[in-house]
Amino acid sequence: MDRRWHPVLGAIAAVAALILGAQFEYTRTLEARVLALLAPVAAVAAAGVAVVDCERRWIAATVPVLVAAAVVAVWTIGVTVTPRHPIASVDVARAGGDRDIDAPPDGRPFDVQVHAGLERRSGSARGTFTLELRRAGAVRALRGAVERAVRRGRRVRRFGPMTSMFLHETERFRTSLPGNGPARVRVVAADGAVLPTLHVAILPPPWGESAVPLALGVVAVLGLVVDVAARRSRVHVHAFPPVAFAAVFAFELARDLNVDDPLPSVLGVGLLAGLAAAAAWAIAAVAGALVRSERPAAVGSASDAGALAPAARTDRRDPSG
Structure with missing residues (x-):
């Protein structure tokens, strides 16, 4: 081959x-x-x-x-x-939870990772959440959606029905906050099958x-x-x-x-x-x-010039004959 x-x-x-x-x-x-x-x-x-x-x-x-x-x-x-080692992490209650969490100072970028687990029931489930991160008068709103999708296919001979599952319970947000000291994180809203507690972690940006x-x-x-x-x-x-x-x-x-x-x-x-x-x-x-x-054109022009040169030399000899 x-x-x-x-x-x-x-x-x-x-x-x-x-x-x-x-x-x-x-x-x-x-x-x-x-x-x-x-x-x-x-x-x-x-x-x-x-x-x-x-x-x-x-x-x-x-x-x-x-x-x-x-x-x-x-x-x-x-x-x-x-996995990156978190700078700090806290569990925040779904029903209006409010906690302090350490965050990088002076507007340095960082990632906020929110794990919003879904209720452990069979079948598909969805949920949404909205968090606020506050420090030095600045507010960052973080909105995310989580999902568990279970799909059951047709029954295969000698086996049970084929089942596939897609799971997404973690969202990451890139943000920054002015000032120094801990930030305040609050759950503004959480809907759907989201569990009563959300896990919030502050992660450093990936190196390089x-x-x-x-x-x-x-x-x-x-x-x-x-x-x-x-x-x-x-x-x-x-x-x-x-x-x-x-x-x-x-x-x-x-x-x-x-x-x-x-x-x-x-x-x-x-x-x-x-x-x-x-x-x-x-x-x-x-x-x-x-x-x-482009190459044949350049070669052709050079060959044309070479072909004309002997003719020119022949013309110069003709008067002497």
């Missing part, structure tokens, strides 16, 4: 692995995080296999970009899926969070440059699609990870990253075609 198809097969294998993992209940926690870490590595590794038969200069140009993409993506995902978009963007641009340069020489290294997959996967997962049930987030972001990889392949192909179309 042509090695140029290995990146495509690698992306398909990564998506298939994620879908297969959805069939097992235990993969919805720790194993889901492992799958999240392996997905960009698998895509980048498949592209690395595709450049093995290329010239050394293309291997030297492509492999560092692929390795950088894998390192940045895995680091970003690792920071995202690793501000540098992630820049790092992923730089790696993606380098992947595009290497891919187009190789196509200009009629060599296919396919560097841009796996780099785009890793960048989009890491960036979107950092934004949309559901800490209660991470597997649906991984699957959804994986499909989105797959579409980004397909778009990256199309962009690299069009850019490479445009670059290649």
Whole structure:
């Protein structure tokens, strides 16, 4: 099989692995995080296999970009899926609860994580809540929605009916407060099947969070440059699609990870990253075609000039004859 198809097969294998993992209940926690870490590595590794038969200069140009993409993506995902130690946490009563909680001073950004558990009854349940965070005259309103969706499928032969469940009981909010000292957190409203007590935690921002978009963007641009340069020489290294997959996967997962049930987030972001990889392949192909179309024109103009030169010299000899 042509090695140029290995990146495509690698992306398909990564998506298939994620879908297969959805069939097992235990993969919805720790194993889901492992799958999240392996997905960009698998895509980048498949592209690395595709450049093995290329010239050394293309291997030297492509492999560092692929390795950088894998390192940045895995680091970003690792920071995202690793639980952060809270600065402070309190339990607040649903019925107008009001508590003090320590928060970073002087307008420094932090995350507020609210766990609003749902009543432990069979079937689906939903709820909403509104919290207020106050300090030094500033008020931050935090509104969230939680859900447990239970779906029962048709009965399978020799087995009972297939049941799937989606759980979302935790919301995170990025905010900041002026002043110093503890903040005041109050439950303004809580509706639906929300339990009588809400757990509120103050989390520090992920380390190096501000540098992630820049790092992923730089790696993606380098992947595009290497891919187009190789196509200009009629060599296919396919560097841009796996780099785009890793960048989009890491960036979107950092934004949309559901800490209660991470597997649906991984699957959804994986499909989105797959579409980004397909778009990256199309962009690299069009850019490479445009670059290649400029080379024959330049060569043709040079050959035309060379063809006219002997004629000019012949004309200078004719008068002497």
